[in-house]
Amino acid sequence: MSDKAYALFEEQQQARGIRLEEVKARLKELKIETPSWGYGDSGTRFKVFQKTGVPRNPFEKLEDAAQVHKVTGLCPSVAIHIPWDKVEDYGKLRSHAESFGLRIGAVNPNLFQDDDYMLGSVTNSNEAIRRKAIGHLLECVDVAKETGSKDLSLWFADGTNYPGQGDIRRRKRWMLEALSEMYKALTPEMRMLIEYKAFEPAFYHTDIADWGMAYNYAVKLGPQAAVLVDTGHHLPGANIEHIVAYLIDEQRLGGFHFNSYKYADDDLIVGSVNPYELFLIFYQILNAANDEDTAIQSSVDGIAYMIDQSHNIEQKIPAMIRSVLNVQTQYAKALLINHDEVADAAGRGDVLGAEDAVRKAFEFDVTPLLQAVREEQGLPADPMKAYLSDSYPNDILGRGKGGASW
Amino acid sequence: MSDKAYALFEEQQQARGIRLEEVKARLKELKIETPSWGYGDSGTRFKVFQKTGVPRNPFEKLEDAAQVHKVTGLCPSVAIHIPWDKVEDYGKLRSHAESFGLRIGAVNPNLFQDDDYMLGSVTNSNEAIRRKAIGHLLECVDVAKETGSKDLSLWFADGTNYPGQGDIRRRKRWMLEALSEMYKALTPEMRMLIEYKAFEPAFYHTDIADWGMAYNYAVKLGPQAAVLVDTGHHLPGANIEHIVAYLIDEQRLGGFHFNSYKYADDDLIVGSVNPYELFLIFYQILNAANDEDTAIQSSVDGIAYMIDQSHNIEQKIPAMIRSVLNVQTQYAKALLINHDEVADAAGRGDVLGAEDAVRKAFEFDVTPLLQAVREEQGLPADPMKAYLSDSYPNDILGRGKGGASW
Amino acid sequence: MSDKAYALFEEQQQARGIRLEEVKARLKELKIETPSWGYGDSGTRFKVFQKTGVPRNPFEKLEDAAQVHKVTGLCPSVAIHIPWDKVEDYGKLRSHAESFGLRIGAVNPNLFQDDDYMLGSVTNSNEAIRRKAIGHLLECVDVAKETGSKDLSLWFADGTNYPGQGDIRRRKRWMLEALSEMYKALTPEMRMLIEYKAFEPAFYHTDIADWGMAYNYAVKLGPQAAVLVDTGHHLPGANIEHIVAYLIDEQRLGGFHFNSYKYADDDLIVGSVNPYELFLIFYQILNAANDEDTAIQSSVDGIAYMIDQSHNIEQKIPAMIRSVLNVQTQYAKALLINHDEVADAAGRGDVLGAEDAVRKAFEFDVTPLLQAVREEQGLPADPMKAYLSDSYPNDILGRGKGGASW
């Protein structure tokens, strides 16, 4: 059936002027980084439910991540979090990854789980604490050197819960000082990806609260700094694809932390709440990829796609497979947009025609396309089924409960 | 200075037709229940910061609560949470409370921290788990009997994170079954206060998501059931005072869990984000207290005022003192509203005049009034100062770190 | 190509255990009412852009509505708004509709465009204005009798902009009085559909602000009253499908006003912002349609599907065609959910499996199915194309600018 389905799909898309070989080539280039912490236990402030089979150390997290890559072919790199993934010998961690065909991806400093950081890390009014926090940032640059990582993903929980608790403008300056010191330590191939978040765990003000603040820091730092968009870090109603398009146009979109939200930073599986939004994000990215300006094109090439979620109640590895498949699905759909058709309608002021030209691509079922691509890549046609019918899910139960968590 | 200040205040208010003796009488009747868990450590999903001096058991929590009552005169009862406050002998806990002039207030079941409840407690599709959850509800009724508590505060974390995860309507019916079984176990003086919450920890649907659902259960259960309004459990923009007025008019407002929020369920100190909103809630309550209908009046009398917050970064006891003082302050201001003046302006269609008649009361400084009331009650004029200059804050440091938390 | 596509689709769905004949039967039964006012000019508070070809009177609105029904087969009824569609002879309006195979649908009173209603209509503190407003409600019942309408759709703009401007509880009682008086005037076949709205045009409180208030009125009135859910009338993040499921379970879901929103009551084309949400609403409806309880089943049968949007910048008739097609598409997708598969996974606590069983149905391309259904009904396979290639769009340009608007 799947051959027939693909043949029909091909016929349909060719009739629309879509070049399927190009679509397939782009699909084969798609890479989505998974986070080591996404394989461990997580929860809400009310409860962390412990699952059986959760990895007990950074090495086992890589083993789980390798399973995701094995069945999807999409996830050759794994982001790490320091100190959650602190090991004595990062060379060994790197070799372990490489033994599975993986590499270590972005290095994520952790500046929110130490008692010292209760009132801020790099923006703490206490200079010694700021120095300690900066020290950790520099340590992470060193870790990146050892693991061969190119990206440093920076999320700061820093902020305040009450007016007066901190001097907003002074904290802003301390943030710049810390980022500047870290920036100087980067090697030329490295990038600093600066994340923003509207709220949580700070509930009055967050030092880097929106894309504008992250962007402004990036501009002040230099070309190796860019903005990291976590899709769950916005106020209600935010048009994320607008922000994405804007940052690409400024050549400052460094990457994504993908996840879904309905209310706040719910950290649900990406694509599970409003899949159309994810599609529209890729629409903006692909629109820019087609730009005549080569600077814009290469800016798009540099976008790092990363998952960052909390699988509070889900089985961890299947949840990650689901996530990357959802991203792949929406990316594939966005590749079916006929940009000329959109532009023609828009140019005529045909609002409904332009909207239709975009939405239409979303409505195609891309299963035959994805199966064809997987087949060409020697991957299982149904990655989830392949994983679940393997012995691995059962094998890891031997790890017991009480593995890694945050 | 404070005598002069009060004399001036009296002169001002009398000129406005405010009967200060009545205002003072009402202020002396105000009671605000503090929660035992508000004295322990709490945090966000990212980190619970441990404080030195936090109580190590339910008995010490009561001792801390006694300090708040001692300096404010406002907090003669303390809500407990089972099993956080589980003790072998509740009679002993009750006596301990009474030895400080306190009584045990609302009993709060906990149906969200057991592994069994990951996919629901009373709405779990597994009957054994539902039975277990109902068993806990009934246990809490028993605890209430032993502690002499009249109110059972019910918050259910039950809900789902994804479409399909649970059958919404079936869960609705299981909820009613559980509530009904508990209702039957109540003694005639007891009340069930049913709380609602828009989201968190469930991020797709929450079984009791809004006041309408809580209210509907209350109506189906009978006259001993009412709605508990947690001021942080709404969607952005909700007009809480409207809900309050509505519930009072239906004689189904059971009480409040006070706290403040700017974004989601931030659980900040009540009155710290938008104090005017708290004032407007009391405006609705006092408007109803003046109603000619005695059923409405007595409905108002039954409202339980309770604090429910997370003092993640604050000193616990001072945070609680601050909270009850903020409630007292806004209540005092609301007592200065001249309802006739509001009604006259509104009746004439004078929008600005009516708004002014309400807001004007908010703008008075009620410090002289509150100091006068405290003096008449033999309480310290400045409760916070009184607490901080006592030896207690220092004494409890001996408890060390790692006390109670949730 | 479309035959091959349908054959493949049939094969796929049969393999999943979906009974396509039943699916098709249900699709043929789907009816979506369009609003007369949706064919006229509308806008924002900043500007109403006038389009050429907009209908100049209620009769021309029906003619436009007939076009939508002609190409989609989905829209045999048209809602009217009084006084926008006030005519001397409603029998004539009805005959005009019938001459196009249409009938007059819900009658919508207008209580927000008269100077008298500035501070409220049925909740105005001025008794004469309340009487006038009730008079209009009764007039609309009479119109319904003449037009043969069964539903009265009630949206009240009533509310306040400032605290104190109106007495919330008294207004609540006046609302009940007005609704009760109207209820008594209904003939036994008629229904009152009570709409709610969080805000706009009232910006402090709206008298019927949420489903809970509308529901409570319906319960107090009697079995002929039910709730009307306008999908754009909620606070940010509201789980609309939860409300839908809840109301069905109480047998009080009267119908929908469909439209889409990203921010506030944006009134965009239904299905254009988050099509998955629309699908999830139908999932809840179809889940209830499968309920063993025949009362629930027949409650589902009574749901009125209606469009209510503002086509500020779109061509009116094509916008309406797009809207009903979007509803049909999501309904068709929801019909592909295998409810047993969902229930099985959910029953096993397989969160990911249950979610997948729902989402999977959304990912199918239902174009072949819809084309097959249309063919069987003698309708054009592509309704939009059929309309646009007809002479009608051109013919109506002769109407000029300055037609109906609100």
Place this chain on the structure above:
Amino acid sequence: MSDKAYALFEEQQQARGIRLEEVKARLKELKIETPSWGYGDSGTRFKVFQKTGVPRNPFEKLEDAAQVHKVTGLCPSVAIHIPWDKVEDYGKLRSHAESFGLRIGAVNPNLFQDDDYMLGSVTNSNEAIRRKAIGHLLECVDVAKETGSKDLSLWFADGTNYPGQGDIRRRKRWMLEALSEMYKALTPEMRMLIEYKAFEPAFYHTDIADWGMAYNYAVKLGPQAAVLVDTGHHLPGANIEHIVAYLIDEQRLGGFHFNSYKYADDDLIVGSVNPYELFLIFYQILNAANDEDTAIQSSVDGIAYMIDQSHNIEQKIPAMIRSVLNVQTQYAKALLINHDEVADAAGRGDVLGAEDAVRKAFEFDVTPLLQAVREEQGLPADPMKAYLSDSYPNDILGRGKGGASW
């Protein structure tokens, strides 16, 4: 009584270390610009209620504005909107203003009420329309020259309602082109104040959607461009005072359009929803005014305080008086913050102490202070009463209904 009250107030504040002479001096320097359009009729998309006595032309609007200044002493300038305030002879308009002791304030172009602008003005894909829009911007610079205005306030309604309708990045570039062309036309004393808005009237994307976009344009344009913060133009929960502090620190806060909101851009009277938020905005401004950096200080001096509201149901002139008094009140309260006390507590990590030091100032009743200042300035102690007891409110009724509106 007011003398006694002020004496007591003085005693209190001196005890706190507040220098009242400085406070008074700053209060006397406060200037709040009122908008000409705030004196005319306005409404929602549902209805514009026409008031009797509304000004019929720009000259009468100035006369009304003069009344507000006469009783408050706060409003010596009036913003105008072109073409709403288009006159043949702007010199005459200016003289008319000067005859009342007023001057013409910011000039506001209107690029949203012409049919050509339905799909965008300066970001329209049609070059002729873009040229027309830029022409209007340049015309407004000319108007500013004639009226002696220094500020050009730029709000663009430009945006889209649906994905695909416009090319977001191309529109971004057209926006920059238009702004750049206007910037070149400015005289050296002029400023461009760039406003942003999250949504409405565009409901998918707005070309300048947030402060970050407005700021980025300002930076690209040059030192005469700055950001205009309309307090109602944010997504739910936005921390406006954080944005204010951030922009001041970048020396790019040009000014405010003050109003209040609970839900969306409700345009209610400033200070009527959450007066504490307005106070906290002034807290950030005054914190910066005390900065040692003279560049920051002078940046604060340049902030333009302007009202921009819709008085849909209020009497226009009293609504404006209420608004400026609310701003003055919160400014006065913010002047009572003891910044050293805040900094001390914050420096010690005393979260509660720092919060208290800020909030405490809010709780003072500043009526005696404001009355003293007014007395020293020869102004009526109660401006609202002074206005209402004058003959003016009655005199203007002769203008009848149907005056200026938008």
